[in-house]
Amino acid sequence: MPTIKDIAKKLGVSVSTVSRALNNHPDIREETKEEVLEAIKKLNYTPNALARSLIHKRSYTIGLMIPDITDQFFSAMAQGVEEVLSDSGYLVVYGNMSRSPKKERIFLQNASERKMDGLIVTPDTMDDEMIALLQRLEIPVVFLRRRPPASLQMPFVDVDHYKGTCKAIEYLLSLGHKDIGFIGLPDYSFTGRERYRGFVDTMNRHGIELHPNGCVFDERSIALGYQGMAQLHVNYPGMTAVFAANDLLGVGALEWLAENRISVPEQMSVVGFDNLEMTNLHWIKLTTVAQPRTEMGKKAAELLMEMISEKRLASESILFDTELVIRNTCASPNVLKTTI
Amino acid sequence: MPTIKDIAKKLGVSVSTVSRALNNHPDIREETKEEVLEAIKKLNYTPNALARSLIHKRSYTIGLMIPDITDQFFSAMAQGVEEVLSDSGYLVVYGNMSRSPKKERIFLQNASERKMDGLIVTPDTMDDEMIALLQRLEIPVVFLRRRPPASLQMPFVDVDHYKGTCKAIEYLLSLGHKDIGFIGLPDYSFTGRERYRGFVDTMNRHGIELHPNGCVFDERSIALGYQGMAQLHVNYPGMTAVFAANDLLGVGALEWLAENRISVPEQMSVVGFDNLEMTNLHWIKLTTVAQPRTEMGKKAAELLMEMISEKRLASESILFDTELVIRNTCASPNVLKTTI
């Protein structure tokens, strides 16, 4: 690989001149510039971005920490991030954490050593070590679909899980349901707690008492939604609708209902959360709460671009609204009764 | 951010000494080393990987070109790649091409300027410019789920599409089907041509004549599979089974059949290709041909690691075998007739 020196020698000019041609600096004669550019083509010269970054103290690289690249929820966000960042001339380094805390630490270490210009992160762990690492980074960071701990003065882009759930429950209520079961996410998850809070508050606001065995909490997976539905069916016989705190759980619930020949929405209404692509499949058509995933990714990237160009580490956070996507899994609870 | 110079000054030693402590070089007194390491901790020093790379002429970075990060087919391969590469201490830069030829060119340009140590690529376009770019790279490249043009002496990791299709067709034949329709991929795709060839050859080998209107070709999408099925239904009335050249098309076909109350597998058998996660959904359970996606990604990464450590640009290519995953969408064609 030829260097700037090689092409300077070949042309009998100084490296400064070559550099000026490369960066189209005004202080260079047009003819000289063209000669240089021609030689560059002929010798198949590529500038060394590493050397350039060393001087500029910028790597034109943004790190994107993703919990699981295989999960379409995150890949849609990633796409949004990529779109605006690559348009701005940055290279985005996707770091796939595979849900491993160790990988998260290594990624931040890498970001620091490779002098990344900014970071968009969706961390799963948030222990003291992690916080300390983020603190030390000295580069702009924005949290995406996660909230930073208060001690970290960093902006986030997330969705209003509370309001989203309220909307879904209001919808079920408007259909006439009163006996609504809840398949929720684990308590350690902020998202899970917010969605649960939305459920409880909305029910209370309407003066409806919660069934003592009407809630079940599980990790996010289809199999667990299936189990949860089975449990609720036994423990909450009067139930006419279920809110699943995410689509995986919702699809699992639907699966159990299909297997047990309980027709949806005639005998049971189901609502999910996330609007995963699979929920729009012909056999599923789940009514669900949509998060603007690509938009969130874009917004996070725009925020980061602003922070970088204005050289500040903080910024306003952004909370997106959700949208209730009504499909085929909800109906009034008395449809069946009146026809009998 | 402190540099090596700062910590040398603080300790009253030379930068060489600090460097040696950092890289645990043998030529340093244990005590000195510990002092340095301590100061490094205290000053929150992070080595600058850019400077290091400039000297080593290696960036410890591998580029991974992905057609569409949002497509689970590719993200599963990417995960395989990541796993072995990050274990080897490399940072993998995922480049999401969003199916854009321009992005592919920019990515290769980036790879060159940033001195990436190797590349794993799944390009969609392969015109002369692309070939020239790849040629000029001078770094190890392996093709993943794509074949390099003959002029490029580069290895690939792919699946035997031909044999995979033969297996699927043999299976339908063994069930007693003779009237098999084919929903294929566009002719410009190597993969598509191979799968079609597998179909035609297997039918011929069994002395079965192809129906003149028994084949339909489309881009890969559920909507197009739906359309394709509708077309075949009209043009090939005696058809008892369909082979869809990929799962998206297969699921679309299944959708059309469900909507038109043609029961699967009783009235129509369907086989897909790829084993996408959605095909295992309760309502789908599509019999399909599985590609070892994660394995392929891993293998590609291993190949690349070998090439890098042995400093060569070529290597043996690898063709993986597929596996027929039998689920619920195939049965003998006469099941229904005998019961009538």
Next chain:
DNA sequence: CTGAAAGCGCTTACAG
């Protein structure tokens, strides 16, 4: 064991 010096491939004031 330790330090001074050269150099990786660039950019950028500073002279001219």
Next chain:
DNA sequence: CTGAAAGCGCTTACAG
């Protein structure tokens, strides 16, 4: 407009 020189933050022979 052009070139010589310093420097970005490191590593690595080379002396001692």
